[in-house]
Amino acid sequence: MRWVLVFAAACGSSSAPVDDGPHGTSCTPIPDDEIGDGTYYNADGTGNCSFDASPSDLLVAAMNAPDYNNAAWCGACLEVTGPMGVVTVRVVDSCPGCMHGDLDLSPQAFQQIAPLSAGRVSIMWHEVECNVSGPIEYHFKDGSNPYWTAIQIRNHRWPIAKVEAMVGGAYQSIGRVDYNYFVQTSGLGNGPYQLRVTDTRGHVVEDTGVQLGNNVTRTGTQQLAARN
16 A cells, blocks of 8 residues: 655545545545546547647546546546557546546547547556646636636646635635636635645645736746655
8 A cells, every 4th residue: 555645644545636625634645546448539628627728738538427526636647558558648527427447538648548449448547747847827717706716726736635715814725616616606805815725745835916817827936846
């Protein structure tokens, strides 16, 4: 069994990111290999994770419904092994008809592990660090305002477990929704905001002076730490 230290708490083995809730401490172990079926769909980078289309990066996948877990896997990178090889993909969508362990890949990803004519093949996969550069990004959903504020984290190495905002001198957790935004339904005020982001490895970044926006992306000042 493998263990990872998160906020000085050892966690047991698990196959999916875990968020202990809006006010809990995230504690997630390094996942074991998962086994399932691999299929493919006409992916363009968009999907239930609410990311933009990524025509220059189509090595993407949809996560099976049991593991999708309220968008916990969105933005995660997975190393997928199939009959003909290995490919690394980024999770951008959910697959309602997929069973636990299954992944629905883009054709570009599928053809790196099997011929497209196969349609469905046995796969094994596990989470890996995303190859990103530069700081994390804060994307404010269209319609965000001082009274309803929705923030998505982009360009991150590991899955995001928690987003908090400084409110009244203390950090307050922001709840996550199924379409991969952290939404404060009563709003966070006019800003600028002080935000704290925690990934599933327990790495933390804090940014101050994050300006509110409507369908805009704000670049942070730092990136979540690399592999422990």
